[in-house]
Amino acid sequence: MSEKNGPIGVFDSGYGGLTVFKEIVKQLPEYDYLYLGDNARVPYGTRSFETVYKYTWECVQHLFEKGCKLVILACNTASAKALRSIQQNNIPNLPDFRRVLGVIRPTAEIVGELTKTRKVGILATQGTISSESYVLEIGKFFPDIDVVQEACPMWVPLVENNEFNSNGADYFIQKNLNNILEKVSDIDTLILACTHYPLLLGKIKQYLPGNVQVVSQGGLVAASLKDYMVRHPEIERLCSKGGISEFYTTESTESFNEKAAIFLGHQVFSKHLALH
Structure with a gap:
C-alpha cells in the first residue's frame, strides 16, 4: 500500500x-x-x-x-x-x-435542522432533479420532510456567461422561484443544489418571501x-x-x-x- x-x-x-x-x-x-x-x-x-x-x-x-x-x-x-x-x-x-x-449527503444530513415546516425545495439542474438523489437522501435521514424540486436549466448558462447580474437573470430566477413556491405553499427552506447557484444568491433573495431561507452547499x-x-x-x-x-x-x-x-x-x- x-x-x-x-x-x-x-x-x-x-x-x-x-x-x-x-x-x-x-x-x-x-x-x-x-x-x-x-x-x-x-x-x-x-x-x-x-x-x-x-x-x-x-x-x-x-x-x-x-x-x-x-x-x-x-x-x-x-x-x-x-x-x-x-x-x-x-x-x-x-x-x-x-x-x-x-456533496449531496452532507446537505441531506443537515436539512432537518433547518426546516420548521418540514417542506423543503430543491433548485438544481435537470440531471440532478431526474436522479431523485436529494429526495432519496433526505428521505433516509428525515422521512417526515416533504421535498419538492424545480429544474432551473438557464441558471448555469447565466453564471458561466457572466450574466448573473443582468435583467435576463431576473426573469429566469423569478420564474423558477414562483414555480417551486406554487408547488407547496409553506416551503421554508430552499437548497441550491447546484454549485453555480450561489453566485445568483443576491437575486434569488430578492424574489423570496422573508420566511424562506436559502441554503448554499459550500x-x-x-x-x-x-x-x-x-x-x-x-x-x-x-x-x-x-x-x-x-x-x-x-x-x-x-x-x-x-x-x-x-x-x-x-x-x-x-x-x-x-x-x-
Whole structure:
C-alpha cells in the first residue's frame, strides 16, 4: 500500500465546484488542494448516467494519478449520477487506499435542522432533479420532510456567461422561484443544489418571501469534510499539508483563469490536463 501523502482532490464538471472549493479552503486552509474542472465536456447536467459516470471516473483517476488519496466530487450531477458506482465498483478494486466523497449527503444530513415546516425545495439542474438523489437522501435521514424540486436549466448558462447580474437573470430566477413556491405553499427552506447557484444568491433573495431561507452547499460540505477528517485519521494523515492549491482544466487555461476569478474573487493560474 502506498502511504505517500498527497493533496485533496476537488472535481467539478466546470466552474461551479469552485464555490465549494472556496469554502473548503476557508475551513481547512492547512491542506494542499488540486482542483480539476472538466470544462471541455460541460455541461454534465443534461447527460446520461452512463456518460456522467464515465467522465467523472476518468477525471477522478487523473486526480489519483496526481497523488490525491481523497477526492471530493464538488458537483451535484456527478454526485448524483456517478458517486455510488465509483464507491461500489471502482474503489474496492484499487491496489491502495482511496476515498471519493460527494456533496449531496452532507446537505441531506443537515436539512432537518433547518426546516420548521418540514417542506423543503430543491433548485438544481435537470440531471440532478431526474436522479431523485436529494429526495432519496433526505428521505433516509428525515422521512417526515416533504421535498419538492424545480429544474432551473438557464441558471448555469447565466453564471458561466457572466450574466448573473443582468435583467435576463431576473426573469429566469423569478420564474423558477414562483414555480417551486406554487408547488407547496409553506416551503421554508430552499437548497441550491447546484454549485453555480450561489453566485445568483443576491437575486434569488430578492424574489423570496422573508420566511424562506436559502441554503448554499459550500459551507455545509466544508463542515462535513472537517468532521470527516476528525473521524477518519487514517485518511487525514494521507493528506499533505502546505496550504498550496493547484488548478487544472481540460479546456482553455485562459478561459478557466478568467471565469475562476469570478467564482473565487482572486486570480488563478491553471494548467491544462489532456484527457486520454
